[in-house]
Amino acid sequence: xxxxxxxxxxxxxxxxxxxxxxxxxxxxxxxxxxxxxxxxxxxxxxxxxxxxxxxxxxxxxxxxxxxxxxxxxxxxxxxxxxxxxxxxxxxxxxxxxxxxxxxxxxxxxxxxxxxxxxxxxxxxxxxxxxxxxxxxxxxxxxxxxxxxxxxxxxxxxxxxxxxxxxxxxxxxxxxxxxxxxxxxxxxxxxxxxxxxxxxxxxxxxxxxxxxxxxxxxxxxxxxxxxxxxxxxxxxxxxxxxxxxxxxxxxxxxxxxxxxxxxxxxxxxxxxxxxxxxxxxxxxxxxxxxxxxxxxxxxxxxxxxxxxxxxxxxxxxxxxxxxxxxxxxxxxxxxxxxxxxxxxxxxxxxxxxxxxxxxxxxxxxxxxxxxxxxxxxxxxxxxxxxxxxxxxxxxxxxxxxxxxxxxxxxxxxxxxxxxxxxxxxxxxxxxxxxxxxxxxxxxxxxxxxxxxxxxxxxxxxxxxxxxxxxxxxxxxxxxxxxxxxxxxxxxxxxxxxxxxxxxxxxxxxxxxxxxxxxxxxxxxxxxxxxxxxxxxxxxxxxxxxxxx
Amino acid sequence: xxxxxxxxxxxxxxxxxxxxxxxxxxxxxxxxxxxxxxxxxxxxxxxxxxxxxxxxxxxxxxxxxxxxxxxxxxxxxxxxxxxxxxxxxxxxxxxxxxxxxxxxxxxxxxxxxxxxxxxxxxxxxxxxxxxxxxxxxxxxxxxxxxxxxx
Numbered sequence: 001x002x003x004x005x006x007x008x009x010x011x012x013x014x015x016x017x018x019x020x021x022x023x024x025x026x027x028x029x030x031x032x033x034x035x036x037x038x039x040x041x042x043x044x045x046x047x048x049x050x051x052x053x054x055x056x057x058x059x060x061x062x063x064x065x066x067x068x069x070x071x072x073x074x075x076x077x078x079x080x081x082x083x084x085x086x087x088x089x090x091x092x093x094x095x096x097x098x099x100x101x102x103x104x105x106x107x108x109x110x111x112x113x114x115x116x117x118x119x120x121x122x123x124x125x126x127x128x129x130x131x132x133x134x135x136x137x138x139x140x141x142x143x144x145x146x147x148x149x150x151x152x153x154x155x156x157x158x159x160x161x162x163x164x165x166x167x168x169x170x171x172x173x174x175x176x177x178x179x180x181x182x183x184x185x186x187x188x189x190x191x192x193x194x195x196x197x198x199x200x201x202x203x204x205x206x207x208x209x210x211x212x213x214x215x216x217x218x219x220x221x222x223x224x225x226x227x228x229x230x231x232x233x234x235x236x237x238x239x240x241x242x243x244x245x246x247x248x249x250x251x252x253x254x255x256x257x258x259x260x261x262x263x264x265x266x267x268x269x270x271x272x273x274x275x276x277x278x279x280x281x282x283x284x285x286x287x288x289x290x291x292x293x294x295x296x297x298x299x300x301x302x303x304x305x306x307x308x309x310x311x312x313x314x315x316x317x318x319x320x321x322x323x324x325x326x327x328x329x330x331x332x333x334x335x336x337x338x339x340x341x342x343x344x345x346x347x348x349x350x351x352x353x354x355x356x357x358x359x360x361x362x363x364x365x366x367x368x369x370x371x372x373x374x375x376x377x378x379x380x381x382x383x384x385x386x387x388x389x390x391x392x393x394x395x396x397x398x399x400x401x402x403x404x405x406x407x408x409x410x411x412x413x414x415x416x417x418x419x420x421x422x423x424x425x426x427x428x429x430x431x432x433x434x435x436x437x438x439x440x441x442x443x444x445x446x447x448x449x450x451x452x453x454x455x456x457x458x459x460x461x462x463x464x465x466x467x468x469x470x471x472x473x474x475x476x477x478x479x480x481x482x483x484x485x486x487x488x489x490x491x492x493x494x495x496x497x498x499x500x501x502x503x504x505x506x507x508x509x510x511x512x513x514x515x516x517x518x519x520x521x522x523x524x525x526x527x528x529x530x531x532x533x534x535x536x537x538x539x540x541x542x543x544x545x546x547x
Numbered sequence: 548x549x550x551x552x553x554x555x556x557x558x559x560x561x562x563x564x565x566x567x568x569x570x571x572x573x574x575x576x577x578x579x580x581x582x583x584x585x586x587x588x589x590x591x592x593x594x595x596x597x598x599x600x601x602x603x604x605x606x607x608x609x610x611x612x613x614x615x616x617x618x619x620x621x622x623x624x625x626x627x628x629x630x631x632x633x634x635x636x637x638x639x640x641x642x643x644x645x646x647x648x649x650x651x652x653x654x655x656x657x658x659x660x661x662x663x664x665x666x667x668x669x670x671x672x673x674x675x676x677x678x679x680x681x682x683x684x685x686x687x688x689x690x691x692x693x694x695x696x697x
Contacts, residue, residue, distance in 0.1 A: 157661035161629025
C-alpha cells in the first residue's frame, strides 16, 4: 500500500477545488456542455443513460480497509448503496448527482483516493497483476513502478488532450495476469543478464472495435530510462495520432498505419532528445517510492492445513480448492472473493458488503484488498489456519460462490441497462448463464466467458474463450459469439462462430458449446485445448443445428 | 483580443500577415507557406517577424530556420486538440528554441497553466473575461509531478 506524502495530498486536494470551480461555472452557464465535457471526463464523470456515472481510480487495484469503508460511505450517501468494480480494477458509481461530485471527490481525497483521469482522452489508471507481491513467479513487484508511472502521468500537462484514451498495464511475472498485451502500452518486467531491472515494452494493443494484440517495440528498457521512453511514445502518438475519426484514433491504428519499425524509429528519435534529461529515474527516486509502501510482517507459520470442520466440510473444501491459491509465503494463502453470486450483476458490491469486506480484511489480511481484472476482489495474505473462519463469514455475505475461473465467473460490462453506448443488455444474459450453470460450473472446469453490450468491448469479449458481443439489428438485441480468445500467456483474439443469435436463444447456444466441449474433451483438457484440437466446426454444427 | 505574458495582460505589438506577399514591416506573423516561398528575401530584409504553426506542422524543413523567428505562434483549431502541447515541448527541448511561443486559437482559461508548463510563454485569449479567469488560474498555488519546461 502506497502512503501519500504531503505533496501527493496537496495535489489531489487542489484538484478537488479546481473541479468544484469548474462544476459551479458549468452550473452557472459559464462553461458550455462542450467545454465542460473533457474537463469532467478528466475527473471520471460520464453522463450516462439515467444519471452521471463516476469512475474512481484504484491504482493498480490496491485498496485499504479505510478506503473501502469510504467507498461504502459514498455508495450509501450519494448513490443507491452499491458500486461496480471494472475490468481495469476501478470502481464505478452509477447514480451520483452532478452537484454532489465535488463533495464525493473531497471525501475520496481524505483517504488518498481520486478520480483523476479515470476517463477522457488522457492516460488512464495504471493497472497491474492483482497478485503482485504474493505470487511466486514474480521477477519483481511491479507496484512501486506502477506508482512511479501513476505520478508521472497524473495531470500531465502535455498529455491531457490526447487523440484518444490511453491505457498502460504492468506485469511483474512472466505469466500475464494484467492483460498487458491488450493495452496501449504493456510493460513486462524483466531482468537482464547482469541482473538489472527493466521492462519489455509492448505497444499498440487494445480491444474495442478493432482488437489488436500489442507488439514488442523494445526488448529491454532499463528502469532508469522507462519514464523518458514512455514520454517519447506518448509524444509521438500525441503529435501523429489521428484526430479526424474517434474510431481510428487509438495508438494501435497509428502503429499499424506507420508500421512498427518506422514507429519505433520515430519514438527513438524523440527518446534521444530527452533520454538524459529530467525524467531519468535514479535509484534514490525509486527507493523513495518503495519506502512509502507499507511492508507486511508475515508470521512464521507451520504449513498447517485449515482446520477441518465437521459440518459444511464439503462446501468449504470445494471453496478452498476453487477460490484460494498458493502464496509465496509459507502458511499463507490467497483468497478470491467472488463478485459473481447468482442474482447479482457481475462486479457489483453493496455498501454493506463493502463494510464487511473492510472489516474482514483488517481481521485476516493486513487491512488490504485487491481488485482483480476479472471483476472480483482478493485477500492476498490470509493465514491458512484462518481460512475456515473467514469462509464462514464470506459465505454468509454471498461472497464465497465457488466459481472463480469458471464459466459463471464471467466478465461483463453494464450494458444497455446503464451505458449510453450499448446496443444490447449484458446483465440479464449474465444472470441467465449463472442460473443455467451454477450447479455444474466447477465440474465443467475453468472457462473464461466475457461479454460486452457493444463493439466498444468493455467486457473484453474478443479475448474470452467464449466471447459474447451484443449487437443491434433493426432495434432488436442480438448476440455475436466468438470462441478461442485468450488473455493469459499469449493473448489471442477469438474466432467468430457464425451469424448472430437472437436474445432468447443465447443461453441455449452457450449450453450447446459447453456440451460439445464436455463430450469431446480428453481427460482434464482445457476448453481452449479441446477447441484447438477439434476446431470450430463441431461447435458450429451444434449451435446452428436447427438452421 | 487580450494577450497574457509574464502573468499579466500586455499590449500586443504583433499582427498577423494574412496574404502571401512579403511583409515590409516589423512584427508580422507569417505562415509556413509564406516563409518557404519568401525565405531569401525575408532574411535579407532583416525584419523582426514571427511564424504561425499548426499543431500537425511537419518540422523537418523548419528546424534549421528557427533562429530567424522572434515569435512562434501555435494555433489550436479546437481546445481538445493537444498536438500544440507536444509541438511547444519539442520546440523548447528538442530544437532549443528560446524565444516567445504563443498559444492562439481555441484555448480555455482552464488550460492556461498546462500551456505554460509545456513551454508557452504567451497566451492569446478570446476575450477579457477569459483572460482574467486565465490569470486567476495561473496565480493559484499548484503542484505538479512533471518538471517545468523552460
